Amino acid sequence: MAGGITETGELYSPYVGLVYMFNLIVGTGALTMPKAFATAGWVVSLVLITFLGFMSYVTTTFVIEAMAAANAHLRWKRREQQKLDDSDSPLDDSDDEVMVRDRFDRSETRPILSIQRGSSDDHFDIVERVEMGQMASMFFNKVGVNMFYICIIVYLYGDLAIYAAAVPVSLMEVACGNHSCSAGSNINYNDTDQCWGPVKRKDAYRIFLSVFTLLLGPFAFFNAQKTKYLQIITSLMRWIAFIIMIILALLRIGKGQGEGHPPAAKMMGIPNLFGVCVYSFMCQHSLPSLITPISNKKKVSGLVLLDYILILAFYSLLSFTAIFCFNNSFLKDMYTLNFTDNCDVINVAFLRYFLGLFPVFTISTNFPIIAVTLCNNWKTLFHREGGTYPWVVDRVVFPLITLVPPIIVAFCTHDLETLVGVTGAYAGTGIQYIIPACLVFFSRKDLGLIFGDRVLNKHRSPFHHTFWVWFILLWSIFCLMFVTANIILTETKH
Template sequence: MSGRNSNMASHTDVGSQMSSPMAFIFVFNLLLGAGALALPAAFADAGWLVSTVLLVILCFASFVSASFMCEGMAIANVLQNVACPKKNDNVTETEQLLAGSANGLQLLKYEFSDYESDSDTEYYSNLSLQISQSQASLGGSRYSFRISKRIEMAEMAEIFFNKVGVVLFYVAVIIYLYGDLAIYTVAVPKSLANVSCIPDLRDEHNVTLCWNGVSHDAAYRIFVLIYVLCIGPFVFFNAQKTTLLQIFSSILRHTSFFIMVVIAIDRIMKHKHGVPKPQDVKPVIFDKIPDFIGVSVYCFMCQHSLPSFITPMKNQNRATPVLLSALAACLGIYAVVCYTATFSFENLEDVYTLNFANFGVIPIRYFLELYPVFCLTASYPIIGITLRNNLKTLFSKEEYPWLVDRVVFPLLTIIPPTIIGMCTENVEFLVSYTGAFSGAAIQYIIPACFVLLGRIKIKEVFGREASSVNKNHSVFSSNLWPVVLLVWAGCCMAFVLYYKINAAFFSDN
């Protein structure tokens, strides 16, 4: 990697500081997204017992992975500060560290001057060798592991991976993030069109009509444009600019799930029509387990957006409790919603809110039908900002002109999903192409590789003492944990692959 990549974080500004409660709300909103609506049906289909066990395991695996992301970001900050301190600073963090060793500082500055012509591997190898000669005066234990720069996953891949690994990383991230935005761009306008159109109103060609003779398809495309024009501008700013939107969305999410749980419990207590008998609810249905895992992977996905939340936190020592509490809160909500849904509806829809389409109280019915609009709308800017920042890093330029930085990259983020949304409204088609493979790679494989390679690099540069003083070090400090996570990812992919093959070739049997 040439010197042109050395300051990639400089063009992804951190933004204003964020409190721990706000970081919790951001992560919580990102977790409690579209996957939560598909989870009850998958939960019931796979069986309540095995689904409960797997849900806890998947939540725990996501927490392990998220803690690896925090450690990886801290290591990447340290390596980047060593490799490329700000030239306009009077005294850099690296110079303060090496102030007690003139020889060490001289060696390090020599490397800076030669950085433009060295590859990434050669650079870190030479740096490690030279610094090790003045290890005692280097004082790795005094180095700050604070996440001071927002380093996106793309830039972390540039730091930790070789060229092949970087290419594979971008393939996974681009597919996942663009797929996510395309799903949001389709699902929200589709929900709006379904609510606003009357299914029984058709013309002579049997085309569903909406208002003033406008067809359902035309209404859908109108809602696509309205949605993108309303929510797309948030992608031009930082994640912190969506604070009010996140708070409003969080209130709506809690209200929606509370109402659904209350209605489901009322159905169970009153033994209403369509409530299954307890003996008919199966504990284990093995053929549906891969489907449940595929849905659940998305329910606990937050790793790709952690740099936008953790970096601006005022107290980064609270990062682990914030992640743990957000994941635990979502796990609790998932469990309550899934259990009440399983024992209150004999037939669960793929999108849980559709089970309330015939609810007698019309305002509540419409509120629940529009819930997908609420939850996906709040996540769209976060996903978009993450994709925008990774695209900026992909082009590997230190500084961009204002027009390119503030206009071109946000448009590159928004336009492709919008085009897809105008061409199709088949959410299932988009989900199948987005794929659980890229999701599993981002949630499990990439963070595990980051922390394994990061721990090796930081020991080469600073010695074994450095990791022990990393305040953002994962609580899963043994290198066995990343290996376990990689094995788990392989198992998840195998289950999903089985499901895809089974659905494609044996669904009619």
């Protein structure tokens, strides 16, 4: 994520890109959404998720426009460098002074490069992958770049904490839950309940967390990011699990056995639902890797819109079937866990274990990738031009500061709904709203200095009016204030 410009890699069709984006967005957040829906009420949830999906689409088009602007900026920079390299005539001091003054005047008062509208389209072709960190360095000042990396780092810490808690929770529920079909299905276990022998559920959770840390933690010390085939397998497992859960819930509701009676609106659940929805629509930080290899980008905005509509429909289907199928008081943070000990819904032991354990495999393959990405962002944040890190700092200190904080958080709490909500509400707001709005705003100013107002970015966002930039920023500030105030009020009541 912190990397700069990389090659496009193997190209694929727009529709393959649509599938990739769908798989990227629909992840862990979807499993925590049913409980958030039940907590906030089905009417409020439907309205909020639709609105937040729209807002995420707006900022996605902002990032695509900024990517095109970054490509145009790089082409102009290379062309200017080539002109300097091709210039063979020596300059005396007076000529050099005139040239420098002339360049400064042009950059401040008029376009540096005059280009006719008819030949400008190819300047905005997205053919080089420019990651968000590189775009931040290109369009932001030093303070803005540092704030960008801090926001990314906080978000990745939240991601790691969610993953570090989700795997042990799933293992604990499978190991300590009721799978015999002899007891009632609606059982709310406490952390102090017995798991096996003298071991309590919270002790079992911490044992599984320790094993998880020992097995996957060492990957943070190595650049273990090439897991292509594992990603393919886990994606297949994820969609099999989602389809099974939706079908089982629909069958139960169709038989008139649904136990869910969700309220229409419950205001206290809105802040957490907001964080879960923001987290569940997160893709902006990965768009350069996703959009750049698409072979034909003429209709990319339309395809992205179609993707968001499909994702919104999927989230709604998953959540609505869940809240009307299960007793809302017994919905668990990780939706799959509602099937592991509920024999009324599914009495096939293999499928119950499969649904209970599939987050273990899918999340475990992502944990090393996110850990390495976070470690690289730390290195980039503190990097100084021409400087190198000592071996101990590079291979020991940075991996340790990557792993220790999220593991400590996971040891302190396994409340996945809160972890996802807080991560989405704070760091997610920065990545999904504030950074894209700032990128598109400053990239437009940059293009104005280079090309002038006459050149049109062919990948310009449909929401190109400046109003949308300020609306996104004001909405972000309102959301942060609202969530913070609600947390303070909740803590005061407790």
